Every structure is written in C-alpha cells, then in structure tokens.
Amino acid sequence: MNVLIIEDEKPAARLLQRKLQKLNLEAATMLHSVEESIAWFNTNEHPDLIFLDIQLSDGLSFEIFEAVTINSAVIFTTAYDEYALRAFKLNSIDYLLKPIDEDDLEAAVNKYKERQPASQNLSLDFDQIKRMLANPAEKAYKKRFTIKTGQHLKMVNTEDVECFYSENKGTYIHTKDNRDYLLETTLEQLENELDPAEFFRVSRKFIVSVSVIKDIVVYTNSRLKITLPTYKEDEVIVSRERVSDFREWLG
DSSP states (O other), X not given: OOEEEEOSOHHHHHHHHHHHHHTTOOOOEEEOSHHHHHHHHTXXXXXXXXXXXXXXXXXXXHHHHHHSOOOOEEEEEESSOHHXXXXXXXXXXXXXXXXXXXXXXXXXXXXXXXXXXXXXXXXXXXXXXXXXXXXXXXXXXXXXXXXXXXXXXXXXXXXXXXXXXXXXXXXXXXXXXXXXEEESSOHHHHHHHSOTTTEEEOSSSEEEEGGGOOEEEEOGGGOEEEEOSSOOSSOEEEOGGGHXXXXXXXX
C-alpha cells in the first residue's frame, strides 16, 4: 500500500510515520505545505491512502484538491473538534483527532482496508468547510487543577507546575513549591488537556513544563537528562525515541 503523510508539523509527521510502521505501513513521503503538495501531486504517482492535516502552514489542505484532481482515499488528522468535521466526514475514510491514539489509527487503517476503494472521488463542499473553519475557536487548554486534600479543595494553576508523573499506577502533579498531589487522571489524558507549547511528554512517566527546565545534559543511550528546580525523587529522562521531537519542541 502506497501511503502519503501531509502534515506541516514535522515532529507530528514523524510520529505518525512511526505509528504506521507498527502497523506494517510505510509512509516514505511526507509533505508539509499546500504549495509543496500541489507540486508533488503534479509530478508523482498518487498514493493509495493520504493522511491529511487540515491546517497547513500556508493554508487549508483542501486547497490542494482544488488545484489537483486526486482520487486517493483520505484519513484526516486534525486538532479540530467533531462539530467542525461533520461537513466532510462522509467524504473521507475517517478522521483522527490529535494527538493520534494508536488504537484509533489502527481502526481507521482497518476501515480503509475493508473498503479497499479502487478510487475515491472527493466531492468536498470546500466553501462550507472554509466557512466553518475560517474562525475556529482556539482549543481551551487546561489552566488549573482542582485537587482534594483531606476535606479541602486546592486550586493549582498550570503555571505553578514543574511536571506531571506516574508512580504506582497513580498520576501526580509536582509544583514549584515542591509539593506533590494525586490527580484523578492519566498522563495520556493530560497530553490532550495541556498546552503543547508549554508541556512535553518526555517519557512514559513524565510530562514536563518548558518554563522550569534548569538544565539538559546528554545521557546514556542517546537520551537526555532534565534537571528541574525542586523535583528530585527520580531522574527525569527524555526517552530515546522522543529526543528528536523534544529538541524540535525546544526550538
């Protein structure tokens, strides 16, 4: 199966590529803009399946289909909510909300395999979609947490957080004043709720805040070690598979 990824955020494109490899799918080509994609489609054989981000750096990806006739099957990848996707859901194989869950990805790929379309004539209502996405509401990331301590409720703002970590099947928040609180959530859920410009999942155990990182040193096996102001219970290590994305996140 010939697979193409169109995604303007290169770390997200590489992450999707790695997740597809786990499903024995190889996306050898990754495109990152409307202009680049139009040029590529005009000079290359079109793929069987496209993973398509909606908002690219130079415009909406639908502009590609307005410029080039494409009959590939499409799975949309997007941070837009379900309401905005209703306009074109029936014209695609599926859509995946970011960050992409591996189980959802496998289900979407299986849906494509079951249909095995020889071609897919995209009849998207571009005008309707553009009207719905012209002024999308910004995603509301979590700004504070309400934590129960005994008989009291404590408010913790995200700006006061050093990191989130998992331990003994529990998820904890560690604050700048060197306190730890148990949360009724998981790191996976937190990834969806936290601003990705401020927080990064460095490993299966830790999500860290960029604003508090004191030091970063090269660690064993091509990993990185992070020093935080007050958290000292365990080493905060950037896992090897996340190092490249972490470096790009730091800018």
